[in-house]
Amino acid sequence: SAVISQKPSRDICQRGTSLTIQCQVDSQVTMMFWYRQQPGQSLTLIATANQGSEATYESGFVIDKFPISRPNLTFSTLTVSNMSPEDSSIYLCSVRDQGVRETQYFGPGTRLLVL
Amino acid sequence: AQKITQTQPGMFVQEKEAVTLDCTYDTSDQSYGLFWYKQPSSGEMIFLIYQGSYDEQNATEGRYSLNFQKARKSANLVISASQLGDSAMYFCAMRGPPHNKFYFGSGTKLNVKP
Numbered sequence: 293s294a295v296i297s298q299k300p301s302r303d304i305c306q307r308g309t310s311l312t313i314q315c316q317v318d319s320q321v322t323m324m325f326w327y328r329q330q331p332g333q334s335l336t337l338i339a340t341a342n343q344g345s346e347a348t349y350e351s352g353f354v355i356d357k358f359p360i361s362r363p364n365l366t367f368s369t370l371t372v373s374n375m376s377p378e379d380s381s382i383y384l385c386s387v388r389d390q391g392v393r394e395t396q397y398f399g400p401g402t403r404l405l406v407l
Numbered sequence: 408a409q410k411i412t413q414t415q416p417g418m419f420v421q422e423k424e425a426v427t428l429d430c431t432y433d434t435s436d437q438s439y440g441l442f443w444y445k446q447p448s449s450g451e452m453i454f455l456i457y458q459g460s461y462d463e464q465n466a467t468e469g470r471y472s473l474n475f476q477k478a479r480k481s482a483n484l485v486i487s488a489s490q491l492g493d494s495a496m497y498f499c500a501m502r503g504p505p506h507n508k509f510y511f512g513s514g515t516k517l518n519v520k521p
Contacts, residue, residue: 293454325509329450333513334498334511334512334513334514335452335498335511337508337509382450384450384452386452392459393440393457393459394440394502394507395440395442395454395457396442396454396500396502396509397454398444398451398452398453398454399451400449400450400451401449401450401451401452403450
């Protein structure tokens, strides 16, 4: 399985500011995903990061709030813009392997607290 | 519509005993995949086990096994010989239509008692 790293692992931010989360994979992958997990909740897909094109956002998530970059097949960033306390969550990067199972593997997550 | 249902918000199990975590799913597609993940307090999502819809045998990975009952649309996770390190949130997930999307259940918090 792919080895995925995320930076930062955690951060405390002031409302109104922005934070960029980086996701690095040790192998080339076609499909990368960004998830949000609010406290005590399950995972919610924010968007699919497409290499060479704009990300595909899920209902309720917009590019102005969560801009995503995917410059190559091993790296992606998610920015959380103009943060409010409601953005306090764990943000998880995920990749899907290209075998028959199409298993999704996750990075260690970025734990964000917005004050 | 809810695709994955986990009805047990929390479970307790005695160390060294077996525990079953319930998961039911909803799909009309014939081809799908079922997954279980473990999320310790650190927040990382750890892949545990996979079951394909066409697999005739239940999947097993070490102390983890998946009790797959296709007609009932259930995919329960069985952890044998529980260890203190098994204390975590457990999420059931399904890969299915549209677009082979992943759907996650609400999770079950497992506490292993010494």
